Structure formats: structure tokens, C-alpha cells
Amino acid sequence: MDRLKLIALWLIVGLPLAWGVAKTLQNALKLFA
Amino acid sequence: MGAPGFLDRDRTIAPPGYNRFLVPPAALAVHLSIGQAYAFSTFNLPLTKLIGLTQSAPDDWTLKQVGWTFSLAILFLGLSAALFGRWVERAGPRKAMAVAAVCFGSGFFVSALGISMHQIALLYLGYGVLGGCGLGIGYISPVSTLIKWFPDRPGMATGMAIMGFGGGALIAAPLSIALMDHFKSATSNGVAESFVVMGIIYILYMLFGAFTVRVPPDDWKPAGWLPALQAGKLITGANVHVDVAWRTRQFWLLWVVLCMNVTAGIGVLSQASPMIQEMFSGRVLPAAAAGFVGLLSLFNMGGRFVWASVSDYIGRKNTYLVFFMLGIALYATVPTIGHLGSTPLFVLAFGVILSMYGGGFATIPAYLRDIFGTMHVGAIHGRLLTAWAVAGVLGPMLVNYIREFQIDHGVPKAQAYSVTMYIMCVLLFLGLVCNLAVREVAPDRHHHD
Numbered sequence: 370m371d372r373l374k375l376i377a378l379w380l381i382v383g384l385p386l387a388w389g390v391a392k393t394l395q396n397a398l399k400l401f402a
Numbered sequence: 403m404g405a406p407g408f409l410d411r412d413r414t415i416a417p418p419g420y421n422r423f424l425v426p427p428a429a430l431a432v433h434l435s436i437g438q439a440y441a442f443s444t445f446n447l448p449l450t451k452l453i454g455l456t457q458s459a460p461d462d463w464t465l466k467q468v469g470w471t472f473s474l475a476i477l478f479l480g481l482s483a484a485l486f487g488r489w490v491e492r493a494g495p496r497k498a499m500a501v502a503a504v505c506f507g508s509g510f511f512v513s514a515l516g517i518s519m520h521q522i523a524l525l526y527l528g529y530g531v532l533g534g535c536g537l538g539i540g541y542i543s544p545v546s547t548l549i550k551w552f553p554d555r556p557g558m559a560t561g562m563a564i565m566g567f568g569g570g571a572l573i574a575a576p577l578s579i580a581l582m583d584h585f586k587s588a589t590s591n592g593v594a595e596s597f598v599v600m601g602i603i604y605i606l607y608m609l610f611g612a613f614t615v616r617v618p619p620d621d622w623k624p625a626g627w628l629p630a631l632q633a634g635k636l637i638t639g640a641n642v643h644v645d646v647a648w649r650t651r652q653f654w655l656l657w658v659v660l661c662m663n664v665t666a667g668i669g670v671l672s673q674a675s676p677m678i679q680e681m682f683s684g685r686v687l688p689a690a691a692a693g694f695v696g697l698l699s700l701f702n703m704g705g706r707f708v709w710a711s712v713s714d715y716i717g718r719k720n721t722y723l724v725f726f727m728l729g730i731a732l733y734a735t736v737p738t739i740g741h742l743g744s745t746p747l748f749v750l751a752f753g754v755i756l757s758m759y760g761g762g763f764a765t766i767p768a769y770l771r772d773i774f775g776t777m778h779v780g781a782i783h784g785r786l787l788t789a790w791a792v793a794g795v796l797g798p799m800l801v802n803y804i805r806e807f808q809i810d811h812g813v814p815k816a817q818a819y820s821v822t823m824y825i826m827c828v829l830l831f832l833g834l835v836c837n838l839a840v841r842e843v844a845p846d847r848h849h850h851d
Contacts, residue, residue: 371421378427378614382434382566389572393696400686400693400749 409612411494416616422551422624424616429544429563431611432499435604436506436540437570439479440699442472442529444578448593452520455591463522471529473794478534480791483542486535487784488644490543495615498543503608506536510601517594540608541567541787545767546780550618554627556771557718561710561764568703568760572696574600636719636840640848641775647782652773652843655836660766661789661796662833663725666733666826667702667759669797670752673805674698678748680815681740694749701753702760709761710768718769719840725758726834730827737820763790773843800825 407413449468453459490498509532516524544563552559581599585592623629629639647653670677675691686694713721732751739747766786771779801822808818 371424375421375424378424381610382427382430385573386430386434386566386569389569389574389576390700392576393572393700397693397697397700400690400697400745 409494409497409500411492411497411617414494414496414615414617415619416622418619420616420618422618424614425544425548425551426559426562428495428499428611428615429548430566431614432502432540432544432608433563433566434570434573435608435611436502436537437567438574438600438604439472439475439533439537440568440571441574441578442475444575445593445596448582448591449517449525451591452517452593455589461520463520467522468525471525474526474530475534475537476794477791478531479537479541480788480794482535482538483784483787484538485784486539487542487781488778490539490784491546491644491778491780494617495543495547496612498539499608499612499615502536502540502543503605503612504536505532506540506608507601507605509533509536510597510604514594514597514601517597538784538787542780542784544611544615545783546776547615547617549767549771549776549779550622552624553629553776554624555711555714556768557710557713557721557765558707560767561707564710564764564767565703565706565760567763568699568706571699572703636717636842637772638775638842640843640845641777642773642782642843642847643849644778644781644785646847646849647774647778647843648785650843650847652840653782653786655840656766656769656773657786657789658836659722659833659840660762660786661793662829662836663722663729663759663762664790664793665797665800666729666830666833667756667762667797668793669801669822669826670755671698671702671759672798673801674752677819678745681748681819682743682745683816685743686745694752697749698752698756701756705757705760706764709758710764713765713768718765718772719837721761721765722769722837723834725762726830726837729755729758729830730834733823733826733830736823737817740816740819773840775849777849 446465446468450458450462450465453462458464486498509528512528512532513525514528516522516526516528545560548559548563549556578596578600581596582592585595642650674695675688678686678694679688679691709721709725716724732755736748736751739751767779767783770782770786774782801819804822804825805818808821809815
């Protein structure tokens, strides 16, 4: 139960952050295009 | 005395055997939300076209007027962190996070009202004052809790949360653009509606952090861990009261250390896009410059976690020593890199500089813990953040003023930043000297309960 809670909490903060990082990297690639 | 409310500190004490890694997501939820402030510039241009929609009408707000909103928010961040630091320590992280959520979220609502009524005072009051207070209280609310949960790795723990502040902009920038696109219509550019939705999202997300945060019992420590009192390594086992701490030499030395480190980074960050376009004229276009800004944000975010974690191994003083010495070397090299015309080297140099800018923010709470102890670290951190407010004005002003002065005196735009870089070296040298002067606090300043 504790492990599930741990995974759920980290996903709640990790997923939006991963989305933001991916979007930023997508934009950053234009620098070297 | 009645029963403690749900938000009170007593109701957040973790039960025995609680997994401490359940706590950082709560801190991250708050910092990822308030980190939106770094992406406020996404709204700058749309806010100047509220009446004209496609272009600014004569009655529309100017960019300068809109620009004050962010400055006010950072000013109130510093003021509220300094003023409410003691209250945050007393009230506990849950109540502080909840108050921060209400302030930050309602700041968006008041601003949305100001935008729909076209009253800039309401935008200043909403995002600048209310939102700024949410930023300050939210920023310091999880810091001492994390330090208490991770006495063996305080740098890593606070670095994780403060990394969220850097990461918040990476989420908020594309989110703001997507929301404005969604709400755009023939009569509105969608800014007010986007503010309402963002207010709701951030209140809920920050309240999620408030309701999941836990503080450790007073005598708690990680299994098998013994506090290592290493006087030679500037780690104290004693505590210094916040009212005493801010009167010590150490506090003001660290204030200058943070101020110089932030000034050097924030000036570049505020001018990153025009700087790379002017130094590599014709070779770096606006879209690529936006990519450069995004890349700097990634270094800023990553540096917060990496450098703060490294500081647990090499010590805080040595970490800042690296920031200042490497920073001086890199700033001194930038004009040469500009002459060589090497974009990858330029990006790498500023990437490392911005990683140290973020690292400076993330390492300072652990530095304060080492020098002043755990008891009032949140409140002391709050007062130290006034250095950020000063640097927020000083850094961009230096970069802008010197650039304009150079151009007015006939220096080509590509070379107009060279003097700025050397001035940054001087500021970093001042920070280096102050960092080297930091010593233990004298025992007569320690708090005896």
C-alpha cells in the first residue's frame, strides 16, 4: 500500500514535469536545426 | 484550547515507520506551481493587446506597465518570505502551504477580474501583491520540513523541492499558450479565461501538496544515522534564533553570497534571447533564440538538484567556491567565445552558468542549516531571500544599462556585452571573498532552550 502511494505521489508531480521538459527540449532543438 | 484544526502542525506529525520519500512530492507540488512565475512573460504581449486583440490599441496597456506585474510579484515574494518566515515555522507546512495556495490562486482570480475590467491596479494587486505573497510563503513552506526529514542529505532534499521552482516554468509556458489558444475568440484573446483556469489548477495542485505533507516527530532521525558534528566542516549541532541570526556577520556574508550569485545569473536570464541574437547576428534567429532560453531553463532546473546534492558531499562552502571560481572563468571567456563565433561553446558556457545560478538557490537552505542549525532555518531562509529581491532588480538593470550605454557610445551590438561579462566577474569575485569569510557562529549566539 505504502509503495503504491509512493508511486502515485511521484507520478502526480513527475508526469507534468516530464511533459514540460519534453516541450522545452522540442523547442530547444531549433537552436541546432 | 480547542482541538487542533486539520491544518495545524500537530495534525501533520507522521506516524512511526512513515516513508520519508512520501514528503518531497508534496514540496514539489507547491514549487512546481509557484515556479509559474518564471513563465509570466508568456502573458506579456497578449496583455498589451486586450483591446486591439491583433495589435496594441492606443488604450491598451504598454509592455512597461505590464512588466511591473512580475517585478511586484518578486518584490512581494522577498517581503512575504522575510515577514512570514517565523509564522511559517510556527504554523507548520500544511497551514503555510494552504495559505500560499489561496494567495497564489486568488491572485490569478483578481488578475482575471482586472483583465476583464481593464484595470491594471487589479492586475498589480492580484498577481503582484496576492500572488507574490503566495510565492514567498509557498517557497519557504516546505524547506525546514525537508531538512528535518533528510538531516543526512539536506542539500539533495531541498534541491529536489527548489528544482520544482525551476521546473514550474517549463510546465506553465506551454500550458499558458495552450490555454490562450483554446479560449481565443473574436472578442477576446483568452488571457482572462486562462488566468481563471490556471488559478483553479494551481489552488488544487498546491492543496494536494498541503494535504500530503507530513512533519517528522521531534526526536526522529533516519535509522542508523548519527549526527556528525564536524566543526571544521562548518556544520553546527547548535541552533541560532532567527532574531539573533540576522544580526550576525555570517547572515550578511551569506546574503551577499546569494545576492551576487543571483545577480550574475538573473541578468543573463532576462536578456538571453536578444543577447544570443546580437552576439551571433544573422546566425541565430528568434525561434532558435527561444530554444536557447528553454535550454537555459533546463540547466537552471537541473543545476538545482545536481549542485545541491553535490554539496552534501563536498560541503556548502566548497560548492559556492566552485560557483564563483568557475563562474568568473566562464564569464571572462564568453567575449572570446563570441569572437570565435562558436554557438555550441556559447550555449555550453551559459548552460553551466545558469546551472550554478539554480544551484545557488538550492544550496543556500542547507548552508543556513549548517551555520545556524535546524530550529529556525525556514525563517532565516525567508529573511535571506530579500537578497533575491535586490538581485532581481540589480541584475537585469546592470545588463540593460551597460548594453545601452555601450551601443550609445558606438560599440557594435555584437561586442556590447563584453563589459557586462567583466562586471559580472567582479560581482562574482565579491561573492567569492564573502564566501571565504564565512566562519562558525560564536557559541554565545546559540539558542539555549
